[in-house]
Amino acid sequence: MNHRAIRAIYLFEMARTWRTLLQSIVSPVVSTSLYFVVFGAAIGSRISQVEGVSYGTFIVPGLIMLSVLTQSIANASFGIYFPKFTGTIYEILSAPISYFEIVLGYVGAAATKSIILGLIILATAGLFVPLHIHHPVWMLAFLVLTAVTFSLFGFIIGIWADGFEKLQMIPMLVVTPLTFLGGSFYSIDMLPSTWRTLALLNPVVYLISGFRWSFYEIADVSVSISIGMTVAFLAICLAVIWWIFRTGYRLKN
Amino acid sequence: MTIAQHLLETYHQWAGFETIFLKAIATGQGHSYFGGPPDEPARAQVPVHPPTLAAPMSSIISVANLSKTYGSGFKALKNVNLDIRRGEIFALLGPNGAGKTTLISIICGIANPSEGKVLVGGEDIQISYRKARSLIGLVPQELHTDAFESVWATVSFSRGLFGKPKNPALVEKILKDLSLWDKKDNKIITLSGGMKRRVMIAKALSHEPQILFLDEPTAGVDVELRKGMWEVVRALQQSGVTIILTTHYIEEAEEMADRIGVINKGEIVLVEDKTTLMQKLGRKRLTLHLQGKLGALPESLSKYKLELCDSGATLVYDYDTKGERTGITSLLSDLRTAGIRFNDLDTTQSSLEDIFVDLVRTS
Numbered sequence: 001m002n003h004r005a006i007r008a009i010y011l012f013e014m015a016r017t018w019r020t021l022l023q024s025i026v027s028p029v030v031s032t033s034l035y036f037v038v039f040g041a042a043i044g045s046r047i048s049q050v051e052g053v054s055y056g057t058f059i060v061p062g063l064i065m066l067s068v069l070t071q072s073i074a075n076a077s078f079g080i081y082f083p084k085f086t087g088t089i090y091e092i093l094s095a096p097i098s099y100f101e102i103v104l105g106y107v108g109a110a111a112t113k114s115i116i117l118g119l120i121i122l123a124t125a126g127l128f129v130p131l132h133i134h135h136p137v138w139m140l141a142f143l144v145l146t147a148v149t150f151s152l153f154g155f156i157i158g159i160w161a162d163g164f165e166k167l168q169m170i171p172m173l174v175v176t177p178l179t180f181l182g183g184s185f186y187s188i189d190m191l192p193s194t195w196r197t198l199a200l201l202n203p204v205v206y207l208i209s210g211f212r213w214s215f216y217e218i219a220d221v222s223v224s225i226s227i228g229m230t231v232a233f234l235a236i237c238l239a240v241i242w243w244i245f246r247t248g249y250r251l252k253n
Numbered sequence: 254m255t256i257a258q259h260l261l262e263t264y265h266q267w268a269g270f271e272t273i274f275l276k277a278i279a280t281g282q283g284h285s286y287f288g289g290p291p292d293e294p295a296r297a298q299v300p301v302h303p304p305t306l307a308a309p310m311s312s313i314i315s316v317a318n319l320s321k322t323y324g325s326g327f328k329a330l331k332n333v334n335l336d337i338r339r340g341e342i343f344a345l346l347g348p349n350g351a352g353k354t355t356l357i358s359i360i361c362g363i364a365n366p367s368e369g370k371v372l373v374g375g376e377d378i379q380i381s382y383r384k385a386r387s388l389i390g391l392v393p394q395e396l397h398t399d400a401f402e403s404v405w406a407t408v409s410f411s412r413g414l415f416g417k418p419k420n421p422a423l424v425e426k427i428l429k430d431l432s433l434w435d436k437k438d439n440k441i442i443t444l445s446g447g448m449k450r451r452v453m454i455a456k457a458l459s460h461e462p463q464i465l466f467l468d469e470p471t472a473g474v475d476v477e478l479r480k481g482m483w484e485v486v487r488a489l490q491q492s493g494v495t496i497i498l499t500t501h502y503i504e505e506a507e508e509m510a511d512r513i514g515v516i517n518k519g520e521i522v523l524v525e526d527k528t529t530l531m532q533k534l535g536r537k538r539l540t541l542h543l544q545g546k547l548g549a550l551p552e553s554l555s556k557y558k559l560e561l562c563d564s565g566a567t568l569v570y571d572y573d574t575k576g577e578r579t580g581i582t583s584l585l586s587d588l589r590t591a592g593i594r595f596n597d598l599d600t601t602q603s604s605l606e607d608i609f610v611d612l613v614r615t616s
């Protein structure tokens with residue numbers, strides 16, 4: 001194991017984060033605050049309670065997941081796309097490191113960043129609404145699992161993308177709608193039954209449901225199904241990455 | 254003094270210098286370019302094999318039956334066989350699109366071979382890629398650099414990437430040798446093209462490679478700094494590093510290389526010691542345009558290596574400018590005795606450039 005190489009990539013990526021601190025941390029915090037103002041105050045005043053918790057409190061886990069998902073994908077996809085774009089990937093490819101180590105460096109850094117971000121948003125939310133976390137360990141476990149899984153997913157997008165449009169496309173066209181429809185702002189029990197069945201095809205529903213359970217012990221689907229779905233998605237991403245490196249897809253001629 | 258003589262002379266001076274260096278090594282005064290870290294005693298002991306020594310040289314890179322077909326179906330390398338000797342400077346010459354970069358990319362692990370096998374330091378580049386790659390430093394042709402990192406950070410990153418522990422003293426030495434020390438805290442984006450190229454060289458050297466690939470290292474580097482760069486390259490060679498460089502400048506190959514390989518349309522068309530090439534270079538050709546056509550050479554001229562061309566209209570004599578005597582005087586007087594008269598004469602000298610152009614055209 002070339003642990004120095006993993007460390008080098010990890011620290012390099014983290015350095016990029018600190019350099020772009022403003023856009024990586026401040027902007028998600030600002031937009032989360034806006035969500036609280038708009039959804040929590042404006043809408044929340046009409047929906048008094050969802051399943052026993054106030055609306056403002058109810059949306060906190062969903063808001064965190066929304067940011068963690070999008071940021072994991074954005075960080076990891078950009079992290080690997082950029083060296084491809086500038087050509088500096090030559091050095092990674094010619095270094096004595098295994099593919100697993102490359103992934104560990106890039107995905108590790110992207111996941112770290114979005115976990116930190118998730119915690120910052122959690123703290124920000126605490127300023128707006130009273131928070132109570134029933135299962136902090138499970139909460140962290142869901143956070144880490146989600147960050148890692150979607151960083152892997154972002155890594156795949158970054159390798160697949162051969163232009164900035166493609167890099168934006170998947171997050172814009174697929175991930176954002178899925179998260180908004182994934183029960184961030186409502187319980188899917190509030191949907192009519194046909195929509196509810198459709199919603200169960202959305203993987204994000206399971207993530208948010210599980211995450212919310214760790215906060216308030218309320219869930220749309222059972223926790224074990226949530227974990228199962230997340231792990232399944234993680235396994236799919238790992239399989240795709242394994243295939244990418246085995247074939248050199250979009251990395252090697 | 255002709256250019257060829259001059260080149261030979263500088264070459265001999267250089268070889269002489271190496272001999273001195275070799276003695277220094279033998280008496281234990283030699284030192285590795287990288288300062289010979291104590292955890293790597295092997296590399297300090299890597300013997301220097303200057304081209305002038307007859308000692309057999311083991312190959313550090315061995316390319317066998319290597320072919321490369323790109324996804325587009327284009328065949329960029331066709332059954333390439335090449336051995337690079339430990340400690341030499343090997344210049345790979347070839348026109349645009351010949352396959353130089355493709356060959357280097359495969360050896361370094363950036364592109365996959367379609368067929369064939371490459372051993373680096375005896376290790377298969379696909380099976381023992383870790384061992385093979387850790388021996389190699391690569392300076393690619395294109396300027397691929399980060400933008401917002403500092404010079405220091407990017408060079409230190411490369412060292413880490415190759416699994417080496419931090420060594421600020423070494424990074425400092427490399428940056429100083431490449432005249433980059435005063436730029437160490439600058440963001441790479443603020444550097445000029447020539448500086449960026451040197452940053453890439455610094456990155457490649459940061460992990461103390463035993464083999465250094467320089468893909469057109471002097472493109473865009475000014476004359477002064479080019480000299481400095483060659484000094485670094487020579488110092489590296491003296492510490493036992495094998496260097497493979499590509500260039501379009503034949504003078505550069507003449508000046509730097511121990512051996513020269515020519516590649517064209519994906520095929521290696523020539524690999525030769527530079528000294529041998531230089532000897533060819535030291536030869537001249539005297540062409541005599543005869544007054545009348547000659548059916549055959551008279552017996553009295555048989556001791557000369559003469560050739561009758563243009564159905565007897567011209568007489569060609571090849572001679573060595575380096576020889577004690579060229580034989581021209583006696584040839585001319587023997588011609589007169591034999592009653593052979595000529596209208597005109599000229600002499601030509603083949604340069605490496607001619608050899609190169611010839612090879613590329615005919616292959």
Ligand SMILES: Nc1ncnc2c1ncn2[C@@H]1O[C@H](COP(=O)(O)OP(=O)(O)OP(=O)(O)O)[C@@H](O)[C@H]1O
Binds near residue numbers: 327347352354356394
């Ligand atoms: N990724 C690629 N896909 C398809 N063809 C390629 C690719 N890269 C290179 N080639 C082709 O392979 C051939 C060899 O290219 P290569 O870059 O190895 O040449 P070179 O000898 O380095 O040339 P130069 O002196 O211009 O740098 C060229 O005809 C080039 O068009």
Ligand SMILES: [Mg+2]
Binds near residue numbers: 353354355394468
């Ligand atoms: Mg090239």
